[in-house]
Amino acid sequence: MSVQLETNPYLDFISQEIEAKRDVFIRLSDTIWGYAETRFEEFQSSALLSEALEAEGFTVERGVAGMETAFVASYGSGHPVAAILGEYDALSGLSQRAGLVEQVPVERGGNGHGCGHNLLGTGALAAAVAVRRCLETEKLPGTVRYYGCPAEESGSGKTHMVRAGLFNDVDFSVTWHPMGYNGIFQANSLANYQVYYKFRGTSAHAAASPHLGRSALDAVELMNVGVNYLREHVIPEARIHYAVTNSGGSSPNVVQSEAEVLYLIRAPRVSQVEEIYRRVCDVAKGAALMTGTQVDIVFDAACSNLVPNSVLEETMYRNFVALGTPEYDADELDFARSLRATLTDAERNHVHDPALRDKDLADSITPPHTLSTRRSGGLGSTDVGDVSWVTPTAQCTTACWVVGTTAHSWQVVTIGKSSIAHKGMLHAGKVMAATALEMMRNPALLDQAKRELGERLGDETYASPIPEGVQPAARR
C-alpha cells in the first residue's frame, strides 16, 4: 500500500514559532552548559527544563521511573502520542572554557558538556513547544510529550523509563544528537552492559608479612589480563572496555584488601553481550581463585541495540530537506576554521560523507544510507535503543560541531555555547517538530512505521537488559 505524501503545511509555522523564542531556548541551553551535571545528578538541569515546559502549558510529572531527575511533560490528549526525547547530562573530566580554540579547563578535572547534551535537551524542548503550539492553533488531535531523560551517559535513564512502561502508549519517538554533519543519525548503536567487579582480599604489611595478605589489586590486574586474552575469541564487532575505579589506595607498602574495576561490554545484540558478559564473569572468578580473594559482581546499567525505522527516518529526511540548513557569517566560519585546525589529520579524515572532506562546517544535508549501504555494527551505544524496540524511533543530527569532531572531546565543550551550536540546536528543533507533526496528521504513514517495527522484530519481543532488582543509581 502506498502512502499519500504532501508537503508539510506547518513548516513556516514551526520555524516562526522556534525563531520567536530563540533567546529563551539559547538561554536554557547555555545555562545547562554551565551546570554540567553528570548522570543522575542533573538536578538543576532537569528543574530548569521542566519549569520551562510548565511555563509553555505542559503538565509535568517529575521523578518518574524511580529517578529524581527524570520527568515527562505532556500537552494534549489521546492518540497519536508523539514522544520527543531530551537529554541533559554532562561528562566528568571534560571541563573546558567556551569559545576558545585551545584546551583550557574551567576547573581542572571538572565536568563538561562533552557530548553536547545541553543542546540536545533544549533542541528537543524547542520541538515539543512548537508541536504543542501547532496542535493548539490548528486544533489537531493527539498528545505531545517531552521525555526528560537523565543519565544517557553510562546510566541508561531511558532503559529504566521503558522498563517502567512510560512508552507503552507512545505511537512514535523522535530525537536528535549534535554532530559535525546534517542528516539522519544512522549509526547502528551497540547493546551494552556496564558491570562492577569488586574484589575483596586481606591487607598486610607488604614487606614484613606479604604471605598473610591477599591482594585485591592483583585480582583486578589478573582479571584485566584474562579479558585482554579473551578479546581474540569474541565476535569482532564486540567492544570491551574497563576503568579501574578503585585501585586499593596509594600505599605500595600495604597489600590492597579492596579493589574494583568497572567493565563496559558492547556487541550488536543484547544476546551477544550476555554471552560475553558470562565469560567475563568467569575470568573474574578465575582471578579471584588465583589470588585467594572474593569477587562481588554488581550490575550497573545496560541498554539495547537500536532498531532503525526507515519510514520515520525518510519522513525526517524529507522534512530536513524542506527546511534546508543553517547559514553562517564570516566570524562563525573563522572560528570553525581555527577550531578544526586543532583536530588531528586522522580526526579530520574521519568523515563518512565525501562532500564534507574539505569543509570546516557542514553546509549540506548528508543523504541517508539505504538499507543496503547501512553499516552494520556502530560507533557507540545509546539508551535510545531501548525506546526503538517499543515504538518507531528516528534521530536526526545537525551541524553543531566542526567537521571531524569526535564526541567526548574538549572541542565539543568549547563550541557548545557558540552561535554555530545554537543554530544547529534550533534547526534540529524544527526538523523534529516537522517530522512529529507529519506523523501525527498522517495515520497511514504512522501505521506503516509501526508495521516496519513489527517486521524488524519478527518473533523477538523486548526484554529489559537491566536485571530485575537493579535500580538506577549515581554510584554503586
Ligand SMILES: [Zn+2]
Ligand atoms: Zn551523546
